[in-house]
Every structure is written in C-alpha cells, then in structure tokens.
Amino acid sequence: MITESIFRELGILLIRVDLTTDNAVSEYHHIGEPPSWAEDFLPSESKTIPLTDIFPFIESFIPDAIACWNDNAAEKCQSGVWTEVAASSVQYQLEAQALKTDNQYIIAITNLTPTYQLRQHVYQKAREIALANEKLKLQLNQRQRQLQTLIEKTISERQSEEELNDVVKGSASAVMICKPDGGVEIINQALMDIYSVSHENPLQHRSLLAQWLKEAESIHPEIHRVVDSGGYWEGEFESESNGESKWIRLAIGPVLDNDGGIEHLVCIANDMSELRKSNREIEKLTDYDLTTQLPNRRHFWKQLTKHLDNCIRHKSSFALIYIDIDQFKRINEGLGHHGGDFLLATLASRLSRSVKRDDFIAHLGGDEFALIINMAREDIDLGKIAYRLMEKINKPTLIEEQNVSVSASVGIAIHPRDGRDATSLMKNADLAMYHAKEMGRNQFQLYAPHLGQHFMGRLKVENLLRQAINQGQFRLEYQPQICTGKNPYLRMEALIRWDHPEEGVIPPGQFIPIAEENGLIIDIGRWVLETACRQAKEYADTGLDLVMSVNVSAFQLKDIHFPATVIEVLSEIGLPAKYLELEITETTVMQDLDKVINILRELKKHGISIALDDFGSGFSSLNYLKNLPVDNLKLDRSFIHELPYSDEGKTITASLIKLAHDLNMKVIAEGVENNQQLDLLLEQGCDYIQGYFFYYPLDPQKIRDILTMLKAQPNYSWIESVSTTTLANKRQN
Amino acid sequence: MIAKKICLIGSFAVGKTSLVRRFVESIFSEKYQTTIGVKIDKKIVQIPSQDVQLMIWDMEGRDEFSQHRTSYFRGAAGYFLVIDSTRPETLEVALETQEELQGQLGELPFIALITKRDLTEQRRLDPHRLATMEESGWEILETSAKTGINVERAFQRLAEKILDS
Incomplete structure (x- = not known):
C-alpha cells in the first residue's frame, strides 16, 4: 500500500x-x-x-x-x-x-540526490566517449578532405601516374580512383585490406563502386543523383566485406574534364567500425546498471514497450513481475553502501540465473527489480515463478563474515488483462507489490482491481483525516476499568471515535494506522490528551476522583518534547498529574527501549502513571520489564479471549498476573466479556477488569449519569453498579 | 527588482555550465562535468536603466540521452545559444535549436555565444557561416570561461536586449 x-x-x-x-x-x-x-x-x-x-x-x-x-x-x-x-x-x-x-x-x-552521482557518472562517461569520437571523426574528415583535394589536384594538373600513385599508396585511408562506370584505375592497399580483395582479381575492384552505391542508397537515397551529376558526396553506411559487416565512411569526389563531364571518381573510404563499437559501449553504459550489470530502468522501459508491441501484434500475453527488497534501507544502513551494493549484485545474479533466456530482467534502481516473463501458455504458474524468485532472494548471503538474509515483496500484473500499456502495467504491478508488503512482506500478490479500490479508499481516508480535526469530527468515549479491590480511584480509558458527516462512523482500526503513518497522529494524539484531561478535570471538579487513561502512540513517544507537552496540557487544564495515566504498547517500548524508559521516567517524576498495553502480544523478552517504570500491565485481549477454556491461556494469565505483582505492578484485563472469564481473573488476583461484560465505551454524559447515580449512594462503588453478584461475593471472601 | 528567466542551450560539453560558473561564482575548472536536467542560478546584473535579477537556467546539453522539454523554456525572456568554437557540429545543433525555439517561443532575444575563445589553435568554425549568421541579424559574442573574456558582457547584453524588446 x-x-x-x-x-x-x-x-x-x-x-x-x-x-x-x-x-x-x-x-x-x-x-x-x-x-x-x-x-x-x-x-x-x-x-x-x-x-x-x-x-x-x-x-x-x-x-x-x-x-x-x-x-x-x-x-x-x-x-x-x-x-x-x-x-x-x-x-x-x-x-x-x-x-x-x-x-x-x-x-x-x-x-534523486542519493543516486544522482551514479547517473551523473554514467552520463559523464558516455559524453566523454562521444566527445572523443566526435573529435576523432572531425580529424578523419579533415584528413579525408585534404586527401581528396590533393588527389583531385594531382589528376587535374596532369601530373605523372607515378606521382599520383605515391599520394594514393602513402595514404592511411582507403583510396580508389575509378572511371564513372566503376572501372578501377588506381586502388591502394588500405582499401584492399578493408575488403580483402587482391590485385589479381580486378573484377572484384570493378564491382566496389556499384556495391557502395547500392549499400548507401538505403540510408542516403541521394547518392546516385549527387554522384551522377558530378557533385561531391560523403556519408556513412553499413558495407559488407567477405560476409562481415563494416561501417564505412565514404567520400566520392569527381574530377571533371574541360567540358564539365566526369572523367574520374576519387573514392576515399575509412572503416568506422571501431568508432561505432564505442558508440555501442556508450549505449551499454546508459542502458545498464553499474552495480548489478543488469539492464537499467531506461533499458527496461524500451524493452517493455517493444514487448507490448510484439504481444499486441501476435495477440500474446506476458507477465510483469515487480520485486522490492523488504527493508533494504535498514540493511543498507547496517551494512554500509558497499555491503548493500554487494548484496544487490548477488541478488541480481541469482535472479538472472533463475529466469529463462527469453525472459527479461532489469534492475530499476535501489532495491527494485522487474522481470518480463513471456507467457507462451496461459496456464503458466506465475505463483510458482514468484516463489522461485523469492527463494533465491531468501537464500543467505555472506557479507563481511555475516550471513545476511533478506526477503522481498513481489507484485505481478499480466498483459493485457491488468493493463494494455506500459504505465498501467507498471502501476498495477507496483500496487500489487505494495499490497504484498502491507500483508506482511516476503510474499507475492497478483494484481486485482480491488487493490486499486483499496488504495483509493485508503487515500480517501487520508484526505478526510486532515479535515477531521479542524471540523471537530472526533469525539471520545470512555470505558470504565472496574477495580476488583478497594481502590479509591475510579478508572476509565479514553477511546477515540470518528463520526464523518457523510461516511458515517469510521472505526479507529481503519484510521489510526493511517494517521500513524502520515504523522497526523501527533495532532490527533494531542487532541485526545487535551479532551480526555478536560473531561477528567470536569469530573474531578464534581468530586469524582478518577484516573483517565489515554493511549499514546509510538510516534508521539519519538518526540523528545512529549513529556513537556503532557505537563503543559495538564497545567493549562489544571488537572493534577495523578489523575492521568498514559497507555503505551509493548511494541512501542521495544522500538527504542532506552529512549522510552527515559521519557517514561520523566513523566512518572511528575506523578503521571503508566500502563503497558497489549502486554504479552510482542516478542520481547520479559527481562526488560523489570527496568520499565510502569504501574499497570494490561493483559492482551487475545489471552482473555481464550479463557476459561484454554489451559494454556489460564496458565499464561496466572503467570503474567503473578509476575506483575512480584514487580509491584497492577494488572488490568481488557476484553472481558463473560462471567466465566471474570471468575477466573478474580481467582487469579487480577486488579482491574475492563470489557463489555461491565460497560461498553460510553459518552461523557452517560458516564456522568452513572457517576451521579453512584455518588448518590452511600459508599458508592463501581462494583455495586454491576449486576453480578460474583464480584461482590469474591470481594467479601 | 525585475526578474528575468534566461536559458543556456546548446550541444553537450560546449561550456554552458562553465560560463554560468564564471559569471555567477567567478570560478573556472578545466574538468568537464556533465549537467543532467536543469540547474538554476541567480545573479543580479546592473544595466544603466535598472538592476535585473537573472534566473539562469543552465540546461543539459543536447544529445541522444538528453530529454529537452518545452516546459524548460516556459516563461523565458531570452536565451543563449552556446557553440563550441572547436566543434563545428555544435554550430549545426545551435542552428537547429534556434529554429525550434523560434517556432515554440516566437521572437525572443537571444545571443549566440562562441565559447573556448582561448583555444585559438583548435578553432574549427567556418568564419563565412558565422558572417552569414551575423548578416541575418544574429548577435554573436566570442567568450572564454577560462579567461573570463566577454562573459560578463554576454549576460549584460542579453539583459539589455530583453529590456529593449
């Protein structure tokens, strides 16, 4: 995505x-x-x-x-x-x-700065070669013209044949002086070397002019007219010599008689094949990636267009496979650019060995590769091909005595089904690849039209999100956390809701990840913090001691000014810090443990309590827990969901509750939905219960009604507000 | 202050970037460094009537690899056609370019700059052709980014021509 x-x-x-x-x-x-x-x-x-x-x-x-x-x-x-x-x-x-x-x-x-130097280097090299060629050609032309003039002058001044022979034979350029019908008068060794002809076979010489006129005609149709009319002609064309193709630069100049008729033709030829070869080298430089030696993006586009034309003509099909190495940036940073380049070159070589000769592979730049796979048969298994490519990429690579393993996300689009032109095909293969990435990386995805719709839907949410804060489309609901013991404070978690005037209710699961990705979570987070604190202050002002729990994203914690922001909000609103709890997820903590610990310590110093959300859902070691300045652990709802039927679930929750208590932390179980779950959690000594079994998230007015009702009762408590006797019984016991 | 966009265009390696560097930064380097795309620099020139800020668009040299876009010239008030005195081929490119630009932009002030004036021994341009161009109304200046000769003057002249037009 x-x-x-x-x-x-x-x-x-x-x-x-x-x-x-x-x-x-x-x-x-x-x-x-x-x-x-x-x-x-x-x-x-x-x-x-x-x-x-x-x-x-x-x-x-x-x-x-x-x-x-x-x-x-x-x-x-x-x-x-x-x-x-x-x-x-x-x-x-x-x-x-x-x-x-x-x-x-x-x-x-x-x-483009990071890759510009490489591109610049390639273009520089290509232009330097082109410049050298241009100069060489210029010198050659000058020499050719000087020779032409000298020979024409020698002939027209009727100097001796010996003198003429000396001029011609001493020339490095190939020279032939002939009659207008091609009959050879003088020919030098350089020409015989180019065409492998001998003095002994004059018939071969005679045919040369005709051969040139015929060969040049296809790209220089004017040659006959110019030569026949006694004009000077020069140009380059492909000429055959003993089955070998050569690029010849030829100049044909006439020597006219006194009546203006053509008496002789002076033909000077130079073999330009080597220069042409260096032009091909230039093309190679600009068409191939220097790191992987694979065709580059420019070359790929040319090939893709060619392939499309062919397929349209032959009504055939092909697949475009787009490969993106997962988290290559991180790998590159870890290994350094040399290591990164080595890895890319290794992957390129593995990938090129795993495709057929007729298929085409290119390195589009950075961590992107693309393949054009011919689909001679419609039932060709593209999934199998994608797996094969992914396997090649997954194979460890030894870089500086370390085995480095990488994965790739692969997107596939098929012509003509998924696009009839190069841009649509590339766009759709790219969409499929991003979808594969979003689904957890290291997998492939065939393009389907819904991917585009999904993408557009997501983009729509992104755009709507921007207006949501300014237009006041967010609101908070509060879900009570029921204390199973005798805690003087009531607790509740603030939960964001988005009511869009046209789209209706947009669930947090749909917009929070997007807000986290585009940074809007900072503004949203601040709004939630302010609104929840203002609400807590309002309750506190009516005599209700209440701890308001507010979720904090990883993005917010990355900001070193976050503690200052929180303190500023509390002081602006006038809410004592002890009424605020911040909930952070285990994954957030693990992203940068040391930094997070410092931030949490700073917050705790001011009296704010901390809850660790989704505990047990990450892969982290329990060892870090003892260093974390955390007051409450929130058990991940996946454990609660399994209760009471899963023995493993029971054992895990019991162990986690015991561990938390040993570390002087309280435990909150969220997602509690039935009596059995509650019984078990009470048995295990869980400190707070949150879930639909007690309360759905409620709007501030409903919470106020409940609190007012409870307050009216002597010795009010959340527990009495719950219509179950279980909890009260357990408390009595 | 009035701001005007001017473009430098011509074959690759004729010395467009060297001219700009000499004019803007008073620097010259013998090392050829190819430009990709466009680089924009600014410098104020003082002409008798007023100061003009020139937005100088140094464009990638024309060859088979470069992609010149119409958009590059959009809003240009004038341009330099840059020709290498040692490469006759670059004169042909300048002539073709001028024809194209005239078609695209209409009659805009321009000056043909013949560069590398210091390389007298290697000069290869046909003086008759240059004379013909001048006769047909082209303003031609011979410059050298190495010695600095006529560089300031060229920019000054183009600014004047733009304001006069």
Whole structure:
C-alpha cells in the first residue's frame, strides 16, 4: 500500500495543489510529514507553501501538470531532473511528477540526490566517449578532405601516374580512383585490406563502386543523383566485406574534364567500425546498471514497450513481475553502501540465473527489480515463478563474515488483462507489490482491481483525516476499568471515535494506522490528551476522583518534547498529574527501549502513571520489564479471549498476573466479556477488569449519569453498579 | 527588482555550465562535468536603466540521452545559444535549436555565444557561416570561461536586449 510514510521513506515530498475554477493555482499544501531533505527548503512554521518561491523550477512545470490533471487519459507527467541549491548551500537533484488521485491534484517531488552521482557518472562517461569520437571523426574528415583535394589536384594538373600513385599508396585511408562506370584505375592497399580483395582479381575492384552505391542508397537515397551529376558526396553506411559487416565512411569526389563531364571518381573510404563499437559501449553504459550489470530502468522501459508491441501484434500475453527488497534501507544502513551494493549484485545474479533466456530482467534502481516473463501458455504458474524468485532472494548471503538474509515483496500484473500499456502495467504491478508488503512482506500478490479500490479508499481516508480535526469530527468515549479491590480511584480509558458527516462512523482500526503513518497522529494524539484531561478535570471538579487513561502512540513517544507537552496540557487544564495515566504498547517500548524508559521516567517524576498495553502480544523478552517504570500491565485481549477454556491461556494469565505483582505492578484485563472469564481473573488476583461484560465505551454524559447515580449512594462503588453478584461475593471472601 | 528567466542551450560539453560558473561564482575548472536536467542560478546584473535579477537556467546539453522539454523554456525572456568554437557540429545543433525555439517561443532575444575563445589553435568554425549568421541579424559574442573574456558582457547584453524588446 502506497502510504505517506512510504513516500516519506522514499524521500518523496507530496504537495496537494488547489486550483481555482479557471485552472490557476490557488494554494499548495504539503501532505503528511515532509521527508528530511525537504526540511532544507520548506518554511518551518507556515503550512501554506508558496511552492514556486521555494522551487522556482516548478513554475514552468505547473502548466504541464494542469494539462495532465485535466486530461483524464493522462495518468502522470514528469518534470525532468533539476538541481536546486538549498539555503544550507547543499545541492539537491529533484524531479517532480503530477498525479491526480481521488480528484486531488498532487505534485510528488522526489529527491534523486542519493543516486544522482551514479547517473551523473554514467552520463559523464558516455559524453566523454562521444566527445572523443566526435573529435576523432572531425580529424578523419579533415584528413579525408585534404586527401581528396590533393588527389583531385594531382589528376587535374596532369601530373605523372607515378606521382599520383605515391599520394594514393602513402595514404592511411582507403583510396580508389575509378572511371564513372566503376572501372578501377588506381586502388591502394588500405582499401584492399578493408575488403580483402587482391590485385589479381580486378573484377572484384570493378564491382566496389556499384556495391557502395547500392549499400548507401538505403540510408542516403541521394547518392546516385549527387554522384551522377558530378557533385561531391560523403556519408556513412553499413558495407559488407567477405560476409562481415563494416561501417564505412565514404567520400566520392569527381574530377571533371574541360567540358564539365566526369572523367574520374576519387573514392576515399575509412572503416568506422571501431568508432561505432564505442558508440555501442556508450549505449551499454546508459542502458545498464553499474552495480548489478543488469539492464537499467531506461533499458527496461524500451524493452517493455517493444514487448507490448510484439504481444499486441501476435495477440500474446506476458507477465510483469515487480520485486522490492523488504527493508533494504535498514540493511543498507547496517551494512554500509558497499555491503548493500554487494548484496544487490548477488541478488541480481541469482535472479538472472533463475529466469529463462527469453525472459527479461532489469534492475530499476535501489532495491527494485522487474522481470518480463513471456507467457507462451496461459496456464503458466506465475505463483510458482514468484516463489522461485523469492527463494533465491531468501537464500543467505555472506557479507563481511555475516550471513545476511533478506526477503522481498513481489507484485505481478499480466498483459493485457491488468493493463494494455506500459504505465498501467507498471502501476498495477507496483500496487500489487505494495499490497504484498502491507500483508506482511516476503510474499507475492497478483494484481486485482480491488487493490486499486483499496488504495483509493485508503487515500480517501487520508484526505478526510486532515479535515477531521479542524471540523471537530472526533469525539471520545470512555470505558470504565472496574477495580476488583478497594481502590479509591475510579478508572476509565479514553477511546477515540470518528463520526464523518457523510461516511458515517469510521472505526479507529481503519484510521489510526493511517494517521500513524502520515504523522497526523501527533495532532490527533494531542487532541485526545487535551479532551480526555478536560473531561477528567470536569469530573474531578464534581468530586469524582478518577484516573483517565489515554493511549499514546509510538510516534508521539519519538518526540523528545512529549513529556513537556503532557505537563503543559495538564497545567493549562489544571488537572493534577495523578489523575492521568498514559497507555503505551509493548511494541512501542521495544522500538527504542532506552529512549522510552527515559521519557517514561520523566513523566512518572511528575506523578503521571503508566500502563503497558497489549502486554504479552510482542516478542520481547520479559527481562526488560523489570527496568520499565510502569504501574499497570494490561493483559492482551487475545489471552482473555481464550479463557476459561484454554489451559494454556489460564496458565499464561496466572503467570503474567503473578509476575506483575512480584514487580509491584497492577494488572488490568481488557476484553472481558463473560462471567466465566471474570471468575477466573478474580481467582487469579487480577486488579482491574475492563470489557463489555461491565460497560461498553460510553459518552461523557452517560458516564456522568452513572457517576451521579453512584455518588448518590452511600459508599458508592463501581462494583455495586454491576449486576453480578460474583464480584461482590469474591470481594467479601 | 525585475526578474528575468534566461536559458543556456546548446550541444553537450560546449561550456554552458562553465560560463554560468564564471559569471555567477567567478570560478573556472578545466574538468568537464556533465549537467543532467536543469540547474538554476541567480545573479543580479546592473544595466544603466535598472538592476535585473537573472534566473539562469543552465540546461543539459543536447544529445541522444538528453530529454529537452518545452516546459524548460516556459516563461523565458531570452536565451543563449552556446557553440563550441572547436566543434563545428555544435554550430549545426545551435542552428537547429534556434529554429525550434523560434517556432515554440516566437521572437525572443537571444545571443549566440562562441565559447573556448582561448583555444585559438583548435578553432574549427567556418568564419563565412558565422558572417552569414551575423548578416541575418544574429548577435554573436566570442567568450572564454577560462579567461573570463566577454562573459560578463554576454549576460549584460542579453539583459539589455530583453529590456529593449
């Protein structure tokens, strides 16, 4: 799935462009958190960006972009590379693309700087060779013309044949002087060397002029007219010599008689095959990737287009397989660029050995490979091919005495079913690949139309999310956590709800992951914290001591200013810190244990309590638990769900509760839905219970009603509000 | 202050980037470093009537690998056609380019810059052709990014031509 975080990781800055009704740009907004390179350009405060002031190049691109957005057939258009110097004097190589998605006008700016040096090196090399060739050709032409003039002068001045022979024979260029009908008068060794002809066979010589005229005619149709009319002709063409093809540069100049008729033709030829060969080398340089020696993206596109034309002509089919190495960036950072390059080269060689000769494989750049697989038969098993490729990638690679294992996500699109042109096929194979990545990586996915819809749906949620905070579409519900003992505080967890005016209720599971990926979780998190604290303060002001538990995402904890933000919110609202609990997940903690521990300590210092959410769901060692400044453990609902029927589940919950108590922590069980679960948890000494068995998440008014009702009763307690005797009985015991 | 976009265009390795570097940074390097795409620099030139900020678009040299886009020239107020004095082929490219640009942009002020004036021994351009071009109204300046000769003047002249047009 192409999400903003992936764009950010790829160094792509996304800009949404608002157009006026007459197609002028009214505003630019960047979408999500910009990639780090963009911070070198973007203003730090304002969210509205005068984009053309920041990137003057874009101004020229905008009309193309608008044309592309207005043309429903066009999918995207590219600006070409440009170099921009940031305020820090660092030079960046950038490229913009105009895209239209879900009626949003998007400009995606990619930072090409990391790969630019390699590209620059290739183009530099190619142009240096071309420059050297050009100079060589220039010298050759000059020499050829000088010789031509000298020979023509020698003939027209009627100098002796001996003198003429000296000029011709001493020349490094191949020379033939002949009659207009091709009858050879003089021929030198250089020409005989090119065409492997001998003095003994004059018939071979006679046919040379005719051969040249015929061979040159296909690309220089004017040659007959020019030569027959006594003009000077020069040009290059492919000529055959003893079954071998050579590139010949030929000049034919006439020597005219006093009446202006053609008396002789002076033909000077040079073998340009070596120069042509170096031109092919240039092509190779620009068509192949230097790291993997595989065809590069440029070459791939040419091949893909050729393949499409062929398939359309022959009504045949092929598959486009798109491979992306999983988390290559991390591997590259760990191994260093040399290690990363070695790994790519190894994978490239394995992949190329595992495809058939007629298939085509390319390294598109970075961690991306693409294959064109001919589908001679319709029942060809693409899944099997994908598995084979993935197996090759999974095989460990020894790099600097370490065995490095990588995986890949693979997307497959089939022509013509999944796209009739190169762009659609690539786009759909790419969508399928991202879907494979989203499904957990190291797997393949065949393109299906719903992937596109899924992607568009996700993009839609992303766009709606931006408006949700400003338009007040979020609200909080609160779910009580019932104390099984005698805790003076009531507890409840704040849970976010999104009521969209047109889309209806959008569940948190659908939007929170997206908000976490595009960074909006920071704004949403702050809103939740403020709203929940304000609510807790309101309850506290009516005499209800209540601990409000608020969820905190990994993203928020990455911000070193997070503790300061929390303290600021508490102080603004006037809520004592002891009424706030922050819930963090085990996975969040494990992402950067030391940093998280410091942040949690800082928060606890101010009197805020901490709960560890989803405990037991991660893969982490229990050893870290003793160092964590945590007050409450929330047992993962998957354990509770298994109770009381799973013996293993019972053992795990009992052990976790005991472990928590030994470490002076309380235990909260969430997802409690029935009496049996409750009985067992009480038996095991669980401290708090949360779940539908007691209360669904409720709006603030309902919570207030319950609290008011309870408060009206002497010795009020949550427990009395529960219509089960079990808990009360257990308490009495 | 008035800002004007100008473009430098011509074959690869004719010295477009060297001219810009000499003009903007007063630097010259013998080392050929190919440009990919476009690089934009800014410099203010002072002409008698007013100061003009030139937005200088140094474009990738034209060859089979480069992709020149119409958009690159959008909004240009004038341009330099850059020709290497040692490579006659680059004059042909300049002539073709001028024809194309005239078709695309109409009559915009331009100056043909013959570069590498310091390489007198290697000069290969046909003086008759240059004379014909001048007769047909082309303004031609011979420059050297190495010695700096006529570099300031070229930018100054183009700015003047733009303001006069």
